[in-house]
Amino acid sequence: MSINKNQFADGLEIMRRPILPLARLAMLLYLTGPFETVEELLAELVEPIETGGRNYEQPGQFLQEFLSPLRLMESLKNARPPAARILDENQDPLDPMEGLELLISQQALTMELEKINSLLCRxxxxxxxxxxxxxxxAQEYFEIPLTEDESRLFALSVVNNDLSRKSLPADEPPVTINGRPFYEGESRIYHWRSGWSMVLPRHTSCPALDRETGGCRIYPDRPEVCRRPQIFPYVLERQPSLDIEYEGRVLQTFIRQKKLLAVWDCPYVKTLKDEIADYAEACELEPVFRENKA
Ligand code: SF4
Ligand code: SF4
Structure with a gap:
């Protein structure tokens, strides 16, 4: 199928006006202004703003959608406990302001890119x-990681036994089902040592795929992994092994990465390489294109 860039107009419209330049300005205004809450700041942002070479017609309204991550900055003014522990590449703690900006960036971009992905995929x-x-x-199968609850969304046979729970899909020799490697034959759900997944061997498809329309029959309930964009933020990398106890709770730890990843197998990533690089630059992130299903 030939792809024309005009088909991506809706997704490109969002990519040309990313959240991050405006969110960074909002953080500065909030921290230097007399605002107690982020809502108070947004209520003041009624005039168009130009920042980072982009024009935002209704900045307050635009940022409303990202209120949840933006509220994290209130912790800097209200002496709330930190939302997470953010470290640099050498595992040294970052300045709280920079760490918080990265955390907000990761969360806001995740929201924005989910929307962009669904507009570009269609x-x-x-x-x-x-x-x-x-x-x-070359790959014999694709694997779709699932939670246990998500595994119940699909009418497939389930392999959940001592052997599967002790094994990983990449083990050699592979787990066998009826004398054949697990990845030959039909799609199934597996409970591995690493968790649950759906395995799609060659010539199979997810049972929720409507082959005629190409749509997902469980779209509103689709698993988390199916919501992930093929362009996704890697501003921070989660590092559970570095989590610490803080005031009686676990403080999650992240490492600074400042990258935007795009999966090269995806047709819209190939078509929109320059636009994705521009989007990354506007967000002050390094674009990284990589093969996933090679
Ligand atoms: S998007 Fe829907 S059809 Fe596609 S893999 Fe996910 S659940 Fe299956
Ligand atoms: S590879 Fe890209 S275009 Fe194809 S289904 Fe996945 S997200 Fe959509």
């Missing part, structure tokens, strides 16, 4: 995320 008519590997690919 016109492609592509099912790559929902089917097993094509014959041209």
């Amino acid at each position: 016109p492609c008519g592509c099912k790559l995320c929902c089917i097993g590997p094509e014959d041209t690919l």
Whole structure:
């Protein structure tokens, strides 16, 4: 299928006016202004603002959608406990202001890119995320990680036994089902040592895929992994092994990365490489394009 950039107009419209330049300005205004809450600041932002070379017609309204991550900055004024522990690449703690900006950036971009992804995916008519590997690919199967609850969304046979729970999909020799490697034959749900997943061997598809329309029959309830964009923020990397106890609770730890990752297998990523690089630059992130299903 040939793809014309005009088909991506709705997604590109958002990419040309990313949240981050405006969010950074809002953080500065909040911290230097007389505002107690972020809502008070947003109520004042009624005039158009130009920042980072982008024009935002109704900045307060635009930022409302991202209120939840933006509220994190209230912790700097109200002496609230930190939301997370943010470290640099050498595992030294970052200045709280910089750490908070990165945390807000990660959360706000996750929200924005979920929307962009769904607008860019639709016109492609592509099912790559929902089917097993094509014959041209070396991989024998694709794996869709699931939570235990999500595994119940699919009418597939389930392999949940001592062997599967002790094994990983990449183990050699592989787990066998009826004498054949698990990745030959039908799609199934597995409970591995690492958790639950749906395995899609070659020539199979997710049972929720409507083969005729290419749509997902459980779209509103689809698993978390299916909501992840093919362009996604890697501003921070979660590091559970570095979590610490803080005032009787676990404080999650993240490492600064400041990258934007894009999966090269995806047709809209290939088509919009320059636009994705521009978006990353506006967000002050390094764009990284990488193969996923090769
Ligand atoms: S649940 Fe929906 S989006 Fe996820 S793989 Fe299946 S068909 Fe695709
Ligand atoms: S590879 Fe890209 S275009 Fe294809 S289904 Fe996945 S997100 Fe959509």
